[in-house]
Amino acid sequence: MAAVDPPRRRPVGHRSRRPHHPRPTITAGASAPTSSRHRRGRQTLRGARLDDGRQVHLLSALDTDTGIVLAQVTVDAKTNEIPAFTPLLDAVHTVVGTLKGTVFVADALHAQAGHARQVAARGAHLMTAVKGNQPTLFAQLKSLPWPDIPVGNRTRDRGHGRRDTRTVKAVTPRTPGGIAFPHAEQAVRITRSRTTGARSTRETVHFTVSLPAGDAAPAELQDWIRREWLIENQIHHVRDVTFREDSHQARTGTGPAVIATLRNTVIGWHRTNGDTNIARALRRANRRSHDLITAVTSSYPTTQ
Numbered sequence: 001m002a003a004v005d006p007p008r009r010r011p012v013g014h015r016s017r018r019p020h021h022p023r024p025t026i027t028a029g030a031s032a033p034t035s036s037r038h039r040r041g042r043q044t045l046r047g048a049r050l051d052d053g054r055q056v057h058l059l060s061a062l063d064t065d066t067g068i069v070l071a072q073v074t075v076d077a078k079t080n081e082i083p084a085f086t087p088l089l090d091a092v093h094t095v096v097g098t099l100k101g102t103v104f105v106a107d108a109l110h111a112q113a114g115h116a117r118q119v120a121a122r123g124a125h126l127m128t129a130v131k132g133n134q135p136t137l138f139a140q141l142k143s144l145p146w147p148d149i150p151v152g153n154r155t156r157d158r159g160h161g162r163r164d165t166r167t168v169k170a171v172t173p174r175t176p177g178g179i180a181f182p183h184a185e186q187a188v189r190i191t192r193s194r195t196t197g198a199r200s201t202r203e204t205v206h207f208t209v210s211l212p213a214g215d216a217a218p219a220e221l222q223d224w225i226r227r228e229w230l231i232e233n234q235i236h237h238v239r240d241v242t243f244r245e246d247s248h249q250a251r252t253g254t255g256p257a258v259i260a261t262l263r264n265t266v267i268g269w270h271r272t273n274g275d276t277n278i279a280r281a282l283r284r285a286n287r288r289s290h291d292l293i294t295a296v297t298s299s300y301p302t303t304q
Contacts, residue, residue: 025064026092027105027228028085058260059084061092064105064227068268070095074257085115089122099124103211105228108133111208116182120210126183127209127224137180141187141206144171152218162196166226168218184208188221239263242279 057075062068071091075084093099100123106115108131119126130138146169153168170188173179179187188207193200207225209216239245243263267278275281285291 024101025103025105025224025227026061026070027064027231028059028061028088028107028110057081058257059088060231060264061088062231064230066268067230067271069264072257072261072264080109082109082112082115085110085112086118089118093122101125103127103209103224105224107228111137111181113182116184116210120183125210127188127207127211127221130181130206130208134181137208138206140180141189141208144173144187144189146171146189153222155222162194165193166222167191167193168222168225170213170216170218170221172213179208181208183210185210185212186216186221188225190222190225238267238278242282 058072059075059081060072061070063070071088071094073084073087073091075081089099089104096102099119102124104119104124104126106126106128108129110126111128111130111134115128116126130141132138149169149171151167152170155166157164157166168188168190170186172186178184186209188209190205190207192203192205194202207221209221209224239260245260245263266282270278270281270285273281
């Protein structure tokens, strides 16, 4: 038996820019030796190499409200990003002081019981996609009576010659044991339909979230899921295209990670100053470099 908690209204006056998004949201994305992050945020520093010729892999955490990378850690080239999650979580905690109430949105690789417990231990919440790397959990989510569950939220967008429809359903299972994942409160299914000309595609993805329905309505779930794309659009794409990161050939020690951090800092600086087009902001800074130097140095007291 499954039950669905109905959507509820959110009070106004919270810290978010979106009326239905009261919680700070962080999404994680990593570099990898593949052509693209398998769904969102994954890229590679293609020109960068370690001394032994291996490529450099980085895992970053993005504050989706500000567009600022809060922390970044290097992934051991001999493994994947799973062991890097805890150091990244600790780094974000150090930067922001507290993670209480923060929602971490991550891809299916981070549907790990240990990750869920670590996030919960810090008073935060985890929303993660679930795929075949967790077969038992994936089967449980797929087997829920989705046809009987009403649509909680639906959005439609049109642009760039295509029409997109995203439908969210959420359910709180009342079966013994609940969802077979630590701290998971709701099972979520999002269906994405896209029409481009005469061609139509459809994709269904399942998620778990550690917030109950009373604290995370379907409209919020929709928003958080879409925010996971921001690390790709606001950071990786900018570093790839505007900074031409793939062409950079840093090869010494921590050089590649340091350069990536500097790029993140530049992007974050311009975003906090209201710039959404980073390429245009960089051109302006090149023409008026003294303004940038003044703005940076004026934040600190002058020493004699």
